Amino acid sequence: MIGDKSVILFDGVCNLCNSSIDFVLKRDKKNRFLVGALQSEKGTKLLSRFDSNPEYLDSLVLIEKDQIYFRSTAALRIAKKLTGLWPLLYGIIIVPAILRDAVYDWIGKNRYRWFGKKNTCRLPSPAEKAKFL
Template sequence: MSSDAGVAAGEAVIVFDGTCVLCNGWVDFLLRHDRRGRYRFAAMQGATGRTLLARYGLDPDDPASFLLLEGARAWTDTDAIGRVLGGLGGFWKLARLMVLVPRPLRDVLYRWLARNRYRWFGITACRIPDEAERMRFLD
């Protein structure tokens, strides 16, 4: 990762809400299932996460979007989720079929969940990766 928070070719970075219990559960899920170590993570509360969100037109102070960066490309919300799951390989590739549901419908449901996630799942302290996970997190 360069000092200007660019994403290197071949690298995949997920910007997530580090204080959201649901979002941290998603990161735990990915750490368990991403056997190739393909994805790296940046909490939106950190300098790298904030920079990446702003660069792609997302408000770092309104964490309602999910951002996936792969090289020079960016995906948000349900497009990002489908791409991440598909990137795990195997059975998870079927998640890419979610594109059969029109994006406006998918994203309305996603935004509804995102707006209510703190109330339904709670808030936690920002995640501190353990020694084994540290290389997968950008800051």
Template sequence: MKENWKDKHIVFFDGECGVCNFWVQWILERDKNDRFMFASLQSGFGQKFLSERGLETKVFNTLYLWKPGKYYFTKSRAVLQIANILGGIYKLSVAGKIFPPVLSDQVYDMVSRNRMKLANQKCFLPDRDQKKKFIEV
């Protein structure tokens, strides 16, 4: 397994969701400082992350951002934190923190419930360099 994941921000996503895969690609293209790695929630690594925290292991409707030994964020807060870490113009997303999580998570949940309808179901295949950023075990 790639051990460098311990120094990265890990994005856990639904590997069977076209919308989720779109956003993984979006992050990959903007991660110029190599700060992120990715794991599907269905993977062994994703399942271990969920079970160790007593989180749902069968229904995958939540994005998680985890910095090992530091924190993990869910839903809208994970999205805002990812944008903040990417930096540049995306740091402006910090303005989204003025909304309480209960409100921003309602919007997140609405998108999550409808994501399969929104998704272009094309399969995402990472290139060789991008593949190094995925944790599968």
């Protein structure tokens, strides 16, 4: 967490991850999130504060109030803070993490093949700069 904002770290070269961040930014009407690439200097520095491998790229990471969340738990906690009906997805949290994460990992292992990959990390547009680390 930086200030009063939660931080989302994502795989900056993954097309699925970038599309997911676009989705979140459009629905973050209360300005609750900052985002950054796991590969960025700031992203690796944040991960190292939590004794996490700074080269970890296999999951969406959410940092809230000095807590770190990975995989499906991170995704559901993010959905809970979005506008619209998306917070209803948080109800899936009752499904054991081992099952939720199995689905998350299956998608994660195939994300580059299904959705493609960029050669470099995404740069924010001028309108998005305030939302990026």
